[in-house]
Amino acid sequence: DIQMTQSPSSVSASVGDRVTITCRASQGIGIWLAWYQQKRGKAPELLIYAASSLESGVPSRFSGSGAGTDFTLTISSLQPDDFATYYCQQTDSFPYTFGQGTKLEIK
């Protein structure tokens, strides 16, 4: 299985800050990486797919980059609604695997 490792596991930030979350794959996955946001008690929501494509309806302050083994999710200017847990997922090969999550908390 491809292991997905996110860093940091948690981060504290303030409204207006720029935040970057990293996801590393244990082997190359091309661009086949998705990012999700999950709020407490809710299902995950797709933010970014194919490493850098913004899902319809997702604010443009979210962006993704990377290819191969190293990927990043960036939130350019944090809004109150962005405090949540973020997961990466590889869709290059089976079984699809997720990172362990990054919890974004208010400083």
Place this chain on the structure above:
Amino acid sequence: QVQLQESGPGLVKTSQTLSLTCTVSGGSFNSGSYYWNWIRQPAGKGLEWIGRIYSSGSTNYNPSLKSRVTMSIDMSKKQFSLELTSVTAADTAVYYCARDPWFQRKGLDYWGQGVLVTVSS
């Protein structure tokens, strides 16, 4: 707007079979454009992909669960289902169903709200 809704027992006895159904509305369930997935999440933990099924009945399962998992699909009812046999407390989790537009390689673009399944003797 596509909607997915999980249903099934919230409590399953140890060693028995967990059975869940996902009902899809508002979208092109009958098209060949999607795989239909199951994912689970133990309380306070991360996400685990269980597997997926296509309209033809073709499946892909997580090898860690493959010996205990069966997925099925009923196109006429716009439903797909999960069976997990010989459950233990480790199978206690929120179970989600989700849509995978495979031709776009998007990952999972629509999710159900999730259903908590507790395994207990």
